[in-house]
Amino acid sequence: MTNHVDKSRKPSTLAAQALGWLDPSTNAVVPPIHTSTNYARDENYEKVGDRGYTRDENPTYEQVEALLAALEDGSDAMVFSSGMAAATTVMLSLAPGDHVIAPSIMYFGLRNWLVHVGRHWGLEVDFVPPGETAAIAAAVRPGKTKLVWVESPCNPTWDITDIEAAARVAHDAGAMLGVDSTAATPVLSRPLTLGADIVMHSGTKYLNGHGDVLAGVLVTARDDESWARMKYLRFENGGMLGAFEAWLLLRGLRTLYLRVEKSCASTMRIARHFTGHDGVAEVLYPGLPSHTGHAVAARQMHDGFGGMMSIRVKGGAGAALNVAKELKLFARATSLGGVESLVEHRATVEGEDSPFPDDLLRLSIGIEDADDLIADLEQALAATA
Numbered sequence: 163m164t165n166h167v168d169k170s171r172k173p174s175t176l177a178a179q180a181l182g183w184l185d186p187s188t189n190a191v192v193p194p195i196h197t198s199t200n201y202a203r204d205e206n207y208e209k210v211g212d213r214g215y216t217r218d219e220n221p222t223y224e225q226v227e228a229l230l231a232a233l234e235d236g237s238d239a240m241v242f243s244s245g246m247a248a249a250t251t252v253m254l255s256l257a258p259g260d261h262v263i264a265p266s267i268m269y270f271g272l273r274n275w276l277v278h279v280g281r282h283w284g285l286e287v288d289f290v291p292p293g294e295t296a297a298i299a300a301a302v303r304p305g306k307t308k309l310v311w312v313e314s315p316c317n318p319t320w321d322i323t324d325i326e327a328a329a330r331v332a333h334d335a336g337a338m339l340g341v342d343s344t345a346a347t348p349v350l351s352r353p354l355t356l357g358a359d360i361v362m363h364s365g366t367k368y369l370n371g372h373g374d375v376l377a378g379v380l381v382t383a384r385d386d387e388s389w390a391r392m393k394y395l396r397f398e399n400g401g402m403l404g405a406f407e408a409w410l411l412l413r414g415l416r417t418l419y420l421r422v423e424k425s426c427a428s429t430m431r432i433a434r435h436f437t438g439h440d441g442v443a444e445v446l447y448p449g450l451p452s453h454t455g456h457a458v459a460a461r462q463m464h465d466g467f468g469g470m471m472s473i474r475v476k477g478g479a480g481a482a483l484n485v486a487k488e489l490k491l492f493a494r495a496t497s498l499g500g501v502e503s504l505v506e507h508r509a510t511v512e513g514e515d516s517p518f519p520d521d522l523l524r525l526s527i528g529i530e531d532a533d534d535l536i537a538d539l540e541q542a543l544a545a546t547a
């Protein structure tokens with residue numbers, strides 16, 4: 163059997179078998195971890211198999227990158243030491259003076275980077291309300307805007323961006339569209355098939371799924387000049403994933419579809435259960451018809467609306483923090499997309515600059531029994547009322 167990608171297979175099959183690749187030297191079904199940092203040249207001083215140094219030539223990256231490209235229907239993928247290393251590589255592939263449009267609600271760390279590093283480095287950055295194509299259209303400067311960045315669903319309100327419409331607006335202006343698809347995962351939406359140019363993931367979240375790896379991913383629609391620039395930047399900036407982490411990421415991806423399907427189904431049940439609950443002012447989840455992004459999400463996402471939701475607790479910040487305190491099954495921890503459920507009070511984490519209401523609790527729903535999670539939330543709300 164040769165190691166290639168059989169595109170006739172469904173993505174869940176490709177993921178479960180990690181493409182079905184066998185180790186060429188041993189026929190091992192699970193690949194080895196190549197720990198060597200360097201590769202010897204032959205007698206003629208030629209590289210063997212194009213390998214020299216581990217920073218981007220370690221064979222442990224190849225299977226996981228090929229799988230990620232296949233799952234996103236892209237032409238190539240790169241793994242990074244973190245989601246931030248992946249996202250900032252896209253930003254740094256631009257030139258000082260280029261204009262970037264990003265959503266006003268987005269991953270907090272990347273927003274901070276754009277404000278405190280990107281602008282300092284010379285990027286002109288405008289933030290527009292998430293989920294509004296008209297706001298992107300009003301902000302583009304044809305010829306000057308080089309990147310439109312969106313996150314869908316976006317953290318922690320789970321607003322949805324119409325990726326097809328955003329791609330049209332970006333391309334009309336001569337810009338590329340980059341999508342942070344961390345919360346959607348390739349299971350629920352495939353932005354490259356909707357016109358996006360680059361997809362980014364924090365592999366730390368759903369892709370690995372077990373809270374034990376920090377990793378980032380970029381997948382490109384085309385192997386073009388701008389992708390070559392990003393490859394160069396990964397190599398020279400050095401934000402490379404370690405071989406052990408690449409191996410763990412591949413292992414996590416084998417169960418991605420099962421984990422995401424389970425957590426989507428539970429999240430839908432929990433969101434419905436707490437809609438109209440006495441202790442809850444609002445449930446934010448794109449799977450609910452009441453959510454502003456529902457119509458676009460129903461069209462753009464398939465097999466579910468994600469495992470992330472937020473609730474606004476009646477009684478303000480004190481009540482929200484008390485619910486977090488009373489929860490027994492949800493860990494009070496940051497991050498998301500793992501097998502265990504987490505609760506986070508974003509206003510505390512983000513501090514004074516946080517644009518979010520202080521009665522909001524973000525929930526990452528894991529793969530535990532949904533009835534247990536509902537009962538835990540019920541008892542925490544009852545203890546708070």
Ligand SMILES: *Cc1c(COP(=O)(O)O)cnc(C)c1O
Pocket residue numbers: 244245246247269271272313317342344345363364365366367376377378498
């Ligand atoms: C966590 C996260 C990131 C950053 O990823 P790291 O792996 O922590 O560097 C970016 N975007 C989203 C939506 C995230 O949840």
